[in-house]
Amino acid sequence: MILGIGVDVVHVRRIEHWLSVKGLPERFFHPAELQSALLRGSAAALSLAARFAAKEAFGKALGTGLRGIQLTDICVINNHNGRPDIELRGSALERFRSVGGGTLHLSLTHERDNAIAMVVMEA
Numbered sequence: 001m002i003l004g005i006g007v008d009v010v011h012v013r014r015i016e017h018w019l020s021v022k023g024l025p026e027r028f029f030h031p032a033e034l035q036s037a038l039l040r041g042s043a044a045a046l047s048l049a050a051r052f053a054a055k056e057a058f059g060k061a062l063g064t065g066l067r068g069i070q071l072t073d074i075c076v077i078n079n080h081n082g083r084p085d086i087e088l089r090g091s092a093l094e095r096f097r098s099v100g101g102g103t104l105h106l107s108l109t110h111e112r113d114n115a116i117a118m119v120v121m122e123a
């Protein structure tokens, strides 16, 4: 059963600004997200924009938003086929379980300056 859906769009300029401020990216992204994005060279900010959109889309799918959830507890990583998956820990996992969440599905896209994410949450 589908419990919730969420979609979000993030402009790359927002992330480029965060990357220019020492210590700021670490507040929003898990170390694994930062590491894999930096391997993408000039596409790093767009990759992180998609991952931040995924976090906000997750908040919408929950129906509660992200207040009280540490953003580093939501980690978007690609599997061996390139498909992005959301891994939850700590505060994010706790909230997900509290609303009866079982499985998450994520799709990302990015083009020029914008990245979009869509999340489907199943019971």
Ligand SMILES: CC(C)(COP(=O)(O)OP(=O)(O)OC[C@H]1O[C@@H](n2cnc3c(N)ncnc32)[C@H](O)[C@@H]1OP(=O)(O)O)[C@@H](O)C(=O)NCCC(=O)NCCS
Pocket (backbone or CB within 6 Å): 007, 008, 009, 055, 056, 057, 059, 060, 061, 062, 063, 064, 065, 066, 067
């Ligand atoms: C839910 C949340 C993710 C929405 O993010 P946002 O970027 O402000 O919202 P968007 O502009 O993308 O979308 C707005 C729409 O989200 C929807 N929305 C708002 N709260 C929602 C909720 N709790 N559940 C599902 N959808 C929600 C509404 O439809 C809203 O549009 P409307 O007011 O015209 O109906 C946000 O409330 C949140 O939790 N933000 C925290 C993010 C954060 O911690 N940022 C820190 C870095 S600055």
